[in-house]
Amino acid sequence: MSTNAATDPMIGRMIDQRYRVRSRIARGGMATVYLATDVRLERRVAIKIMHGHLADDQAFRERFIQEARSAARLSHPNLVGVYDQGAEDDTAYIVMEYIPGITLRDLLQEHHALTPEQATDILRAVLAGLASAHRAGIVHRDLKPENVLLADDGRIKLGDFGLARAASQNTATGAALLGTIAYLSPELVTRGAADSRSDVYAVGIMLYEMLTGEQPYKGEQPMQIAYQHANDTVPAPSVVTPGVPSELDDLVTWATARDPDDRPRDAREMLEHINGNQQRATGQYRTAVLRPENATAILPAGAPNPDRTRDATDATTVLEPRRTGGAPTASDRGRNQPGPRRTGQTPGALSPASQRLADKAAKRRKRGWIALVVFLVLALAAAGVGWWFGPGPGGNVRIPQVAGKSVSQARQMLEAEGLRTADRTGARFDTVVAKGRVSATAPAAARVVQKGTAIQILVSNGPKMIALPAIVGQSVSTAQAALDDDFDLQDPQYQFSADVAKDTVIAATGRSTGGETVDLSSVSEYGQRGPVTLTVSLGAVPDVTGKPVADAQAALAAVELTVGTQEARFSDDVPDGQVISATPRDDPAVKGTAVDLVVSKGPTPITLPDVHGATINQATSTLEALGLKVSYPDCTNVLCGFYDWKSLLPVRSTDPGGGATVHKGDTIALAYDQ
Known part of the structure; x- marks a missing residue:
């Protein structure tokens, strides 16, 4: 519940340099409960602060401190935990576990009556927590639906030990009856005595109310209800709500017996009785296991994946070289056949003209062989040079990309290309490659170099660590300007904050190389070009209290x-x-x-009770208990000075009269006969 500082000065206050009060949850007769933030442990807590007008009342202070001491002695899943207690500026406070949710009273107002199963579940949780208190010798003495908390996550907790005291100190203080009248046991009404059986009585009344939606005793005056507690017997719930199991009727009758000796001696005995009945009825407790909505199916190894299509593979056919037969050439035929023999010439002798032709042909043949030899030598030299500067050791190669690889993997890739690796590796900062992996090479990847060139591997040292400027508490524009050159700014996140001005940075987060979120307000350095997300205040949620x-x-x-x-x-x-x-x-x-x-809806209407015939003191007490003011004239009769006339003189009439609708703070005038 939100309340601004104009109507409640506690809102926004820092208590004991630790607890910042954020909003008001509830207000009671002794104290107000606020939602607060424990800035030391960064958690939400409920802080109960005693009303200022009670600070000078030593009895109230002692009772308030007694609540903290009583509750702090207890530790149970069904009891509200107490974390701390202290005083500041004469104001006592208790720090408790914050339970977001509703009370059992809220649930009853919404649903009127509960089912037997719902009532039994709540009853079992209340008894479990109360049994823990009884084992510790603590009597609650103020059990009612307002003190049963139903958390949003399903937990049920019992709180508000404001009237608790040790079981050995079982009498009320003075003549006043403490606790809510609708749940007071007969012995508290008649003798002012309370023990664990008094708590059991109140639990029985609450069970009756859960099953029927109403309290067993009603009356216009609190004393009428108290009289019924002391003299009447609580009826069975099935009388009001047919269908209530007889076991629950018997349980209500047992717990609300007028004689304390006829009730369970404590909450533990009543809880064991409930659990025993359930076991006998069902043979076991049933546990419902919820099935998750979505399940993950794991395909077995080798199972076909319907989403994957297989690429067609083209077969490559290698053709054998075609063999061709060769016919003899004309020159071949000529070498195998004798030339024409001239008639009349000496065998082997040539004419002068023929000899000259033969000499020229011989010279041409000699030059052809020389040209062929030169050609072959040049071809072999070109092939050798091509091999040397190609696949041979004198060739060039493109340096492969090895960034992100391990050093050993990078060496293998470079050597596979015919390159050498330098004996020593280098190092450099890298905002992308993780520390210890290869960042780059020198010369750089994709450069063309001669085979055998020595390549140095540069190993990543991770991002360069840069000192962080002031971020939290700065305006968003100032923080962005200070971070923009060195870091990768992400889109800001915005949220409302009552404590931080609008457009002011509330928090800054980054990410480690391992992927974890880093609170940048807790570190002094952060990696260069690292991602930074700013959380920026939108200011306080508008205060609409008191507005139409x-x-x-x-x-x-x-x-x-x-x-x-x-x-x-x-x-x-x-x-x-x-x-x-x-x-x-x-x-x-x-x-x-x-x-x-x-x-x-405006002021709470009050039906003015008829106090006609009551003494002035009795009428005043009754009306003031309803939050009304009382006025009456002083007695002018001389006899009034000799006796307590306010305790004896009856009220003749009131203005306005009995049955009228009035509101808290209205003044009621009493008239009496002098």
């Missing part, structure tokens, strides 16, 4: 908040139709968060 509903909706819509539920309540402080409180559903709230409103 339409104005509240407009104010929330202006900052992109929506209105959730609207609950109407009576209020003695806020006029009809105006907002009592506004509570965002998300903490912290962001744009789009729904805000639930509580709207005033």
Whole structure:
């Protein structure tokens, strides 16, 4: 429940340099409970602060401190935990576990009556926590649906040990009866004595109320209800709600017996009785196991994947070389056949003309062989040079990309290309490659170099660590300007904050090389070009307390908040139709968060009781207990000075009269005969 500092000065206050009060949860007769933040442990807590007008009352202070001491002695899943207790500026406070949710009273108001199963589940949790208190010798003495908390996550906890005391100190203080009258045991009404059986009686009344939706005893005056507790017997719930099992009827009768000796001696005995009945009825406790909505199917190895298509493979056919037969050439035929023999010439002798022709042909043949030899030599030389500068040791190669590989993998890849690796590796900062992996090479990858060139491997040292400037508490523009040159700024995240001004950085987070989130406000250095996400304040959620509903909706819509539920309540402080409180559903709230409103129905109406015939003191006490003011004239009769006339003179009439509708704070005039 949200309340601004204008109506509650505790909102926003830092208590004991540790607890920052954020909003008001509830207000009782002794204290007010607030939602607060424990800035030391960074968790939400409920802090109970005693009313200032009670600070000078030593009895109230002692009772308030007694609550902390009593509850701190207890530790049980069904009891609200107490973390701390102290005093500041004469104001006592208790720090407790914060339980977001509703009370059993809220549940009964919404559903009227519960099913037997629901009532039994809640009863078992209440008895389990109460049994822990009884084992420790603590009597609660103020059990009622308002003190049974139903958390949003399903936990059920018993709280508010404000009237608790040791079981050995089992008498009330003075003549006043402590606790709520509807749940007081007969012995508390008649003798002011309380022990663990008194708590059991109150539990029985609560069980009756859960099953029927109403309390067993009713009356216009508290004393009428107290009289019924002392003299009447609580009826069976099935009389009001047919269908209630007889076992629960018997349980209510047992727990609410007028004679304490006829009740369970403590909560543990009553709990064991319930558990025993359930085991006998069912033979075992049933546990419901919820099946997850989505399951992950794992395909076995080798199973076909319907989403994967197989590429077709083209076969390569290698053709054998075709063999061709060769016919003899004309020159071949000529070498195998004798030339024509001239008639009349000496065999082997040539004519002068023929000899000259033959000499020229011989010279041509000699030059052809020389040219062929030169050609072959040149071809062999070219092939050798091509091999040397190609696949041979004198060739060139492109340096492969080895970034991100391990050093051994990089060496293998470079040597496979005919390159050498330098004996010593180098190092450099790298914002991308993880520390210890290969960052680059010198010369750089993709360069063409001669085979056998020595290549140095450069290993990543990770990103260069840079000192972080002041971020948190700075304006978003200042922080972005300081970070932009060295880091990778991500889109900011925005949230509402009552403690941080609008457009001011609330937090800054980064990411480690392992992927974990890093709170940059807790480190002094961060890797260069590392991602940085700023959380920026949108300012406080608009305070719409005291505004008409339409104005509240407009104010929330202006900052992109929506209105959730609207609950109407009576209020003695806020006029009809105006907002009592506004509570965002998300903490912290962001744009789009729904805000639930509580709207005033005006002052709580009170039906004025008829105090005609009561003494002036009795009438005054009755009316003031309802929050009304009382006035009456002084007695002018001379005899009034000789006796306590206020305790004896009866009220003749009231203005306004009995049955009239009045409101808290109204003044009732008493008339009497002097």
